[in-house]
Amino acid sequence: MTETYIARSSDVASRMLGGEMIIMSAADSTLFTLNQQATAIWNAADGVTPLSEIVESKICGAFEVDPAVAYQDAEELVRDLAGHGILLVSERPAEGREVTS
Amino acid sequence: MHGTCIEIGGMAILVRTESPEFFGILEERYGGGFVNPSAEPLFALDVEIVPPGSNSDPDAEASVRFEGGRWVLERGDFYAEWNPGLGRGYIRQGAYPYAMDAVLRILHSLLLVRQGGLLIHAASGVRNGRAFLFSGVSGAGKTTISRLAPQDVTLLTDEISYVRRDGDGYRAFGTPFAGELAKVGENISAPVAALYFLAQGPENRIETMAPAEAGRTLLRNILFFAEDAELVKLVFDAACEFVSKVPVYRLTFVPDGRVWDLIV
Incomplete structure (x- = not known):
């Protein structure tokens, strides 16, 4: 299976406000609000941790979600955010970064 | 050459022109408290007055971009440049105040953003030494609530509020940028006590807004023009910081003076 690596675009600004993650695309000022699960994925999007690992470590345990459903939801979220250019998707880990646990 | 220091939000810009007619327009437009001959200007703007051209629409969208070390500001009715490094700028426009107003709004939005300040599409007034902001899109009630303000309220603006960081909070300043009320604000300032997003309804009601909703709504009401x-990103950070420090409410109101009973 090909792994997916995700990284936050440098062309966005984000902030937690009252427990909600607000993201703005600096390119066109579009605003996004993430729920808790999406926020957990967003925060873990370091470009070097595989998406499957992010889902397992940040979603399945914390939110008591079935792993297959959680991964499917995560893929959908990643496609959506990538489509807006605020998340970068790759089949390889980003260079110049070390995996952190 | 005629020159005058136009001071808004405590930041002065020296505006110079060779046109006595336009100098008179400037004195009339900003003389109600926003001309300060003794202020130390941040930079100078030289204004070249040209006859109105075919493309002089003040309602056209402004283009604001950074090119070759200077800001280029362009709209149907003006062309302007500001070089922050050299500390000077230039405007080419017709002999009327609307273009100058627009250029000043844009320049102040650029000056403010690096200080964590904001220009907000909002009316504002000072009561008991504290500033209250009333924001909303056109038709939400900014002019109405300004018109209903009792005598103990000093109006800062009925259209564009000027907010700067002030210690751990914010301070609102009067602006000459008037809306439908066509009344220049008072050039005073006060600490910001609250921001209200306006809606007109069958009763007067104040509801606290959650920070995320407040932030999203504020971002939709910030005046910022630069591409x-x-x-x-700095505007985003400033808006988030603002709603983290200042109480934000939704104010539904009946358009009569009783709404001001709630603003204390």
Whole structure:
């Protein structure tokens, strides 16, 4: 299976406000609000941790979600955010970064 | 050459022109408290007055971009440049105040953003030494609530509020940027006590807004014109910081003076 690596675009600004993650695309000022699960994925999007690992470590345990459903939801979220250019998707880990646990 | 220092939000810009007619327009437009001959200007703007051209629409969208070390500001009725490094700028426009107003709004939005300040599409007034902001899109009630303000309220603006960081909070300043009320604000300032997003309804009601909703709504009501990703991020940060420090409410109101009983 090909792994997916995700990284936050440098062309966005984000902030937690009252427990909600607000993201703005600096390119066109579009605003996004993430729920808790999406926020957990967003925060873990370091470009070097595989998406499957992010889902397992940040979603399945914390939110008591079935792993297959959680991964499917995560893929959908990643496609959506990538489509807006605020998340970068790759089949390889980003260079110049070390995996952190 | 005629020159006058136009001071808004405590920041002065020296405006110079060779046109006595336009100098008179400037004195009339900003003389109600926003001309300060003794202020130390941040930079100078030289105004070249040209006859109105075919493309002089003040309602056209402004283009604001950073090119070759200077800001270029362009709209149907003006062309302007500001070089922050050299500390000077230039405007080419017709002999009327609307273009100058627009250029000043844009320049102040650029000056403010690096200080964590904001220009907000909002009316504002000072009561008991504290500033209250009333924001909303056109038709939400900014002019109405300004018109209903009792005598103990000093109006800062009925259209564009000027907010700067002030210690751990914010301070609102009067502006000459008037809306439908066509009344220039008082050039005073006060600490910001609250921001209200306006809606007209069958009763007067105040509801606290959650920070995320407040932030999203504020971002939709900020005046910022520059096509610059770095500065857009600063605007985002400033808006988030503002709603983290200032209480934000939704104010539904009946358009009569009783609404001001709630603003204390």
